[in-house]
Amino acid sequence: xxxxxxxxxxxxxxxxxxxxxxxxxxxxxxxxxxxxxxxxxxxxxxxxxxxxxxxxxxxxxxxxxxxxxxxxxxxxxxxxxxxxxxxxxxxxxxxxxxxxxxxxxxxxxxxxxxxxxxxxxxxxxxxxxxxxxxxxxxxxxxxxxxxxxxxxxxxxxxxxxxxxxxxxxxxxxxxxxxxxxxxxxxxxxxxxxxxxxxxxxxxxxxxxxxxxxxxxxxxxxxxxxxxxxxxxxxxxxxxxxxxxxxxxxxxxxxxxxxxxxxxxxxxxxxxxxxxxxxxxxxxxxxxxxx
Amino acid sequence: xxxxxxxxxxxxxxxxxxxxxxxxxxxxxxxxxxxxxxxxxxxxxxxxxxxxxxxxxxxxxxxxxxxxxxxxxxxxxxxxxxxxxxxxxxxxxxxxxxxxxxxxxxxxxxxxxxxxxxxxxxxxxxxxxxxxxxxxxxxxxxxxxxxxxxxxxxxxxxxxxxxxxxxxxxxxxxxxxxxxxxxxxxxxxxxxxxxxxxxxxxxxxxxxxxxxxxxxxxxxxxxxxxxxxxxxxxxxxxxxxxxxxxxxxxxxxxxxxxxxxxxxxxxxxxxxxxxxxxxxxxxxxxxxxxxxxxxxxxxxxxxxxxxxxxxxxxxxxxxxxxxxxxxxxxxxxxxxxxxxxxxxxxxxxxxxxxxxxxxxxxxxxxxxxxxxxxxxxxxxxxxxxxxxxxxxxxxxxxxxxxxxxxxxxxxxxxxxxxxxxxxxxxxxxxxxxxxxxxxxxxxxxxxxxxxxxxxxxxxxxxxxxxxxxxxxxxxxxxxxxxxxxxxxxxxxxxxxxxxxxxxxxxxxxxxxxxxxxxxxxxxxxxxxxxxxxxxxxxxxxxxxxxxxxxxxxxxxxxxxxxxxxxxxxxxxxxxxxxxxxxxxxxxxxxxxxxxxxxxxxxxxxxxxxxxxxxxxxxxxxxxxxxxxxxxxxxxxxxxxxxxxxxxxxxxxxxxxxxxxxxxxxxxxxxxxxxxxxxxxxxxxxxxxxxxxxxxxxxxxxxx
Numbered sequence: 001x002x003x004x005x006x007x008x009x010x011x012x013x014x015x016x017x018x019x020x021x022x023x024x025x026x027x028x029x030x031x032x033x034x035x036x037x038x039x040x041x042x043x044x045x046x047x048x049x050x051x052x053x054x055x056x057x058x059x060x061x062x063x064x065x066x067x068x069x070x071x072x073x074x075x076x077x078x079x080x081x082x083x084x085x086x087x088x089x090x091x092x093x094x095x096x097x098x099x100x101x102x103x104x105x106x107x108x109x110x111x112x113x114x115x116x117x118x119x120x121x122x123x124x125x126x127x128x129x130x131x132x133x134x135x136x137x138x139x140x141x142x143x144x145x146x147x148x149x150x151x152x153x154x155x156x157x158x159x160x161x162x163x164x165x166x167x168x169x170x171x172x173x174x175x176x177x178x179x180x181x182x183x184x185x186x187x188x189x190x191x192x193x194x195x196x197x198x199x200x201x202x203x204x205x206x207x208x209x210x211x212x213x214x215x216x217x218x219x220x221x222x223x224x225x226x227x228x229x230x231x232x233x234x235x236x237x238x239x240x241x242x243x244x245x246x247x248x249x250x251x252x253x254x255x256x257x258x259x260x261x262x263x264x265x266x267x268x269x270x271x272x273x274x275x276x277x278x279x280x281x282x283x284x285x286x287x288x289x290x
Numbered sequence: 291x292x293x294x295x296x297x298x299x300x301x302x303x304x305x306x307x308x309x310x311x312x313x314x315x316x317x318x319x320x321x322x323x324x325x326x327x328x329x330x331x332x333x334x335x336x337x338x339x340x341x342x343x344x345x346x347x348x349x350x351x352x353x354x355x356x357x358x359x360x361x362x363x364x365x366x367x368x369x370x371x372x373x374x375x376x377x378x379x380x381x382x383x384x385x386x387x388x389x390x391x392x393x394x395x396x397x398x399x400x401x402x403x404x405x406x407x408x409x410x411x412x413x414x415x416x417x418x419x420x421x422x423x424x425x426x427x428x429x430x431x432x433x434x435x436x437x438x439x440x441x442x443x444x445x446x447x448x449x450x451x452x453x454x455x456x457x458x459x460x461x462x463x464x465x466x467x468x469x470x471x472x473x474x475x476x477x478x479x480x481x482x483x484x485x486x487x488x489x490x491x492x493x494x495x496x497x498x499x500x501x502x503x504x505x506x507x508x509x510x511x512x513x514x515x516x517x518x519x520x521x522x523x524x525x526x527x528x529x530x531x532x533x534x535x536x537x538x539x540x541x542x543x544x545x546x547x548x549x550x551x552x553x554x555x556x557x558x559x560x561x562x563x564x565x566x567x568x569x570x571x572x573x574x575x576x577x578x579x580x581x582x583x584x585x586x587x588x589x590x591x592x593x594x595x596x597x598x599x600x601x602x603x604x605x606x607x608x609x610x611x612x613x614x615x616x617x618x619x620x621x622x623x624x625x626x627x628x629x630x631x632x633x634x635x636x637x638x639x640x641x642x643x644x645x646x647x648x649x650x651x652x653x654x655x656x657x658x659x660x661x662x663x664x665x666x667x668x669x670x671x672x673x674x675x676x677x678x679x680x681x682x683x684x685x686x687x688x689x690x691x692x693x694x695x696x697x698x699x700x701x702x703x704x705x706x707x708x709x710x711x712x713x714x715x716x717x718x719x720x721x722x723x724x725x726x727x728x729x730x731x732x733x734x735x736x737x738x739x740x741x742x743x744x745x746x747x748x749x750x751x752x753x754x755x756x757x758x759x760x761x762x763x764x765x766x767x768x769x770x771x772x773x774x775x776x777x778x779x780x781x782x783x784x785x786x787x788x789x790x791x792x793x794x795x796x797x798x799x800x801x802x803x804x805x806x807x808x809x810x811x812x813x814x815x816x817x818x819x820x821x822x823x824x825x826x827x828x829x830x831x832x833x834x835x836x837x838x839x840x841x842x843x844x845x846x847x848x849x850x851x852x853x854x855x856x857x858x859x860x861x862x863x864x865x866x867x868x869x870x871x872x873x874x875x876x877x878x879x880x881x882x883x884x885x886x887x888x889x890x891x892x893x894x895x896x897x898x899x900x901x902x903x904x905x906x907x908x909x910x911x912x913x914x915x916x917x918x919x920x921x922x923x924x925x926x927x928x929x930x931x932x933x934x935x936x937x938x939x940x941x942x943x944x945x946x947x948x949x950x951x952x953x954x955x956x957x958x959x960x961x962x963x964x965x966x967x968x969x970x971x972x973x974x975x976x977x978x979x980x981x982x983x984x985x986x987x988x989x990x991x992x993x
Contacts, residue, residue, distance in 0.1 A: 090869060092865060092868065092869060095865070095868070120871055120872075120873055121871075123868065123869060123870070123871040124870075124871030125871075126869075127869075127870075128866075128869035128870075130862055130865065130866060130869070131862075132862050134860070134862040134863050134865070134866040135866075136863060136866065136867065136880070136881050136884075136885075137863075137881070137884050137885045138880075138884065146867070146870055146872075146880070147870040147871060147872075149880070150870065150871065150872045150873075150876045150880070151871075183986075183987070196866070199866075199870065200869075200870075203870075203871070209869075
C-alpha cells in the first residue's frame with residue numbers, strides 16, 4: 001500500500017499520533033477506516049483517487065466506500081477537498097481548466113474515469129444539489145421536470161406525474177401545488193432549495209449528491225431540509241458535504257473527516273462523534289480546532 | 291490582543307489628530323456632476339421642444355392677411371416670423387405667400403415700415419393643390435365646359451355656374467365629387483393599369499424562360515452513375531443506423547459517414563435523373579399558344595382600363611375654377627404650359643377660408659391636414675402629398691434589420707463566449723468587432739453596394755455566369771468539402787489538444803471550399819435570368835440589401851450586449867443544468883439563453899435605434915426620393931426585398947435639399963423630422979415592452 005494505506009485494520013492505526021502534522025509536512029500517513037464502512041454493498045468506491053487543479057493537488061489517494069442506502073457525510077475544514085471529492089463523483093470538475101485525476105471512482109462497479117465513459121450518461125444517473133439554490137429561469141413545473149425534458153420526454157401526463165411525485169418527495173408539493181406554472185424565481189430560498197432537491201430526485205438517481213445544501217439558508221429552512229434528507233435516505237443513497245458538524249451528526253449514518261485533501265477518519269457517525277479512533281478527529285468534531 | 295491595545299495607548303502624546311481635508315467631502319465634484327447632468331437634460335429637452343414645436347406647427351392654419359405695401363403692391367400671405375435686420379436696423383416680417391406658379395417665391399421678407407395696410411379678408415382662401423403647392427387667392431368663378439363636339443378641336447362653350455360671392459359656396463359643393471373622380475383616376479392610372487401591365491410582363495418573361503430552357507444542355511450524371519451513388523449512400527446510411535443501434539461504430543467514423551451521405555443526397559437533388567427535360571415540340575407549342583392567349587386577354591383588359599381613364603379625364607377636365615391672386619390679378623392655371631386655362635376643380639384638394647373659421651373649425655382643418663399627410667403617398671414634386679409609404683418603408687426596414695441582426699449576433703456571441711477557447715485569437719476577434727462599430731456608416735454603404743447589391747444580388751439574379759466551373763470539377767470540390775468535414779470530425783472525435791489547430795484548419799478549408807462550391811455551382815443559372823441585363827431584380831438597390839447593410843452596421847452592438855448578458859448568467863445555473871445530465875448545448879439553449887434574453891433584447895433595442903436613424907448608407911443601397919411601389923403589399927410574396935423604398939431620414943434630405951422650392955418645403959422638413967423621431971421612439975417602446983414581458987416571464991433573473 002502507498003502513502004494512503006487506507007485498507008489497514010483500524011486497530012493498526014495509532015490512536016494518538018501526529019496525523020495532522022504528517023499531512024502538513026507531507027509524510028506518509030494512514031487513514032483510519034472503520035470496518036463498518038467496508039461491509040455491505042458499496043454503491044460508490046473511490047480507489048486511491050487523486051486530483052490536481054493545474055499544479056496544485058486537491059485530493060490525495062482517497063480510498064473509501066459509500067454504502068448503498070445510507071447517508072454519508074463529508075466533513076472537514078474549508079479547503080479540505082470535500083466538495084472536490086463530491087464533484088468528482090459526477091465529473092463536474094471536468095469543467096475546470098487544467099484538471100487531472102489519478103486512481104478510480106467506481107459507480108456500481110464501473111470506473112467513471114475509465115476510457116469511453118459518457119459523462120452525460122453518468123450525470124443522468126446522479127442527482128446533485130448545490131450550495132446556493134440554483135433554480136432555472138422557468139416555471140416551477142419546468143424546473144422540476146427539467147431532467148426528463150432533456151431526455152426528450154414530452155408526454156404531459158408523464159411529466160405531470162413525475163413532477164408531483166418529486167415535489168411530494170421534497171415536501172414542497174403542498175406549498176406550490178396551485179402555482180406550478182409560476183416562475184421558480186419567486187420562491188423563497190428554502191423553497192428554492194427544496195425545488196432543487198425535487199429536480200435532483202425526479203429522474204430517480206442512484207446517488208444523491210448534496211453540496212452544503214443548507215449553507216445559504218436560515219435555521220428554519222435548514223431544519224426542514226435536514227428532515228427531508230432524513231426522509232429521502234430511505235429511498236436513495238445520499239452523499240452530503242457539510243461544514244456544520246451538528247448537521248452531519250443529525251442526518252448521516254456514516255461520516256468521513258477530511259483534511260488538506262486526505263481522508264483522515266471514516267466510520268459510522270456515532271463512532272466518529274462519540275468515540276473516534278484519532279485524537280485529531282475528536283478535536284475537530286468537538287470544535288477544538290478547524 | 292492585550293499587547294495591541296497596549297501599543298495604542300503608548301502612542302506618543304505629540305502625534306497630531308487625523309483630519310479630513312476640505313476636498314474630501316466632494317462638494318465641488320457633486321456640483322460639477324449635477325451641472326453636467328443639467329446641461330445634458332437641457333440639450334435633450336431643447337431638441338425635443340424645437341422639433342415638436344416646429345414639426346407640429348406646419349399644418350396649423352394661420353390667418354391669411356392682405357398686405358398692401360407703399361409701392362401699391364398687394365398680396366395675400368401668412369405671417370410666419372419677425373426679425374431685426376442687423377444691417378439696417380429695420381424690423382422685417384416673413385410671409386408665406388405661395389403662388390409659385392405665378393412667378394414668385396414661396397416666402398418673402400417684408401420691411402414692416404413699408405406696409406401701409408393689413409387686413410384679414412373673409413373670402414381669402416388657402417388652396418392646397420395636387421401638384422403646384424399652396425395658392426392664396428379668392429374664388430371668382432366656377433365654370434363648366436361643354437362636352438367636346440364630335441372630334442372638333444374648336445372653341446367649346448363655357449357655362450358659368452357661379453360668380454363672385456356665390457362661387458365659393460358652389461366650389462365647396464363640387465369639391466367632394468371632384469375628389470372622388472381624382473381618386474378613381476389615380477387608382478386606375480397608378481395601380482390597376484400597372485398591375486395588368488406587370489402581369490403582361492410576367493407572361494412575356496414566362497415565354498422567354500420557356501424558350502431559354504429549350505436550349506438547355508444535357509444532364510451531367512446519368513442514371514447509372516446515380517444508381518451507384520444511391521447504393522453507396524444507402525450502405526453508408528445503413529452502417530450509420532446499425533452502428534447507432536449497436537454502438538459499435540467508433541464515434542470518429544461518424545462524421546465521415548454523415549458527410550458522404552450528405553454529398554450523395556446533394557447529387558441526387560441536383561442531378562435529378564428521374565426528371566424529364568423541358569417541354570419540346572408540340573408541348574412547347576401548346577405552352578406558347580397558352581401564353582399568347584393570356585397576353586391577348588390582358589391587353590384587352592388594359593385597353594378597357596385606358597378607355598375608362600380617358601373618359602374620366604375628359605369628364606374631369608370640364609369643371610374648372612378661377613381663383614385669383616390679388617398681386618398679379620391672374621388666376622391659378624391648370625398647368626404652367628397652359629396659363630390661359632383655369633385650374634380644374636379636381637386639382638383642388640382643399641380650399642379653406644381660414645379667416646372665416648372659428649377655433650374648432652381650424653382644429654378640424656389641422657387634424658384633416660395631418661390625416662392627409664400621414665395617409666397619402668408623396669407626389670411627384672418634392673414636398674407634395676403625404677408620407678405614408680415613407681413611414682412604412684422606415685418601419686419595414688427597421689424590423690427587417692432587427693430580425694436579421696439579432697440571430698446573427700446572438701449566435702456569434704454565444705460561440706465566442708460559450709465555445710471558443712478564450713485566448714489571443716478571441717481577444718483579436720473581439721477587438722475587431724468593437725472596431726467595426728467605429729467605422730463610418732457610409733463605408734458600410736459602399737460595402738453593401740459592392741457586396742450585397744452587385745455581387746450577391748447579381749448571383750441571385752443570374753447565377754455564377756462565367757465564374758461557374760464545369761460539372762466534373764464541381765463534384766471534385768464537393769468531394770473536397772466532404773473529405774475535410776469527415777477528417778476534421780474524425781480527428782475532433784479522437785480528441786487531443788494539439789490536434790485542435792489541424793481541426794480548425796480543416797474546418798476553415800471545408801467552409802472555404804463549400805463557399806466556392808456554392809458560388810461557382812454550374813447547376814444554378816440565377817432565379818431571375820429572364821429580366822437580365824436590363825432589369826436586375828436583386829442585382830440592384832433594394833430594401834433587403836439596405837436592411838442587411840444596416841444589420842452589419844449594428845452587429846457589434848448586438849454581439850457586445852449578448853456577450854455581456856451571457857457572461858452574467860451565473861455559473862451555478864450552468865452547473866445545475868449540467869449536473870442534471872444536460873449537454874452543453876441543452877444547457878445553453880434551455881437555461882443560458884432564456885436568462886440572457888432580456889440582455890439580448892437590450893442589444894436589439896440599441897441596434898434598432900442606431901439603424902433606424904442611419905441615412906448615409908441607405909442612399910447607396912436602396913433609399914430613393916420616390917419609390918414606385920411599397921416594400922410590403924397584398925400580392926405575393928408580400929414582402930418585396932428587391933424593391934427600392936423611401937425612408938424618413940432620406941426623405942428629410944430629399945424634401946429639404948433636393949426640392950426646387952426650399953422655402954416652401956422647410957416646414958415639412960420639421961414635420962418629417964418629428965415623425966422620424968416618433969417612429970424610432972415607438973419602435974423602441976415596443977421592444978422595451980417585449981423585454982419587460984420576457985423579464986417578468988423569466989422571473990427577473992440575471993440581467
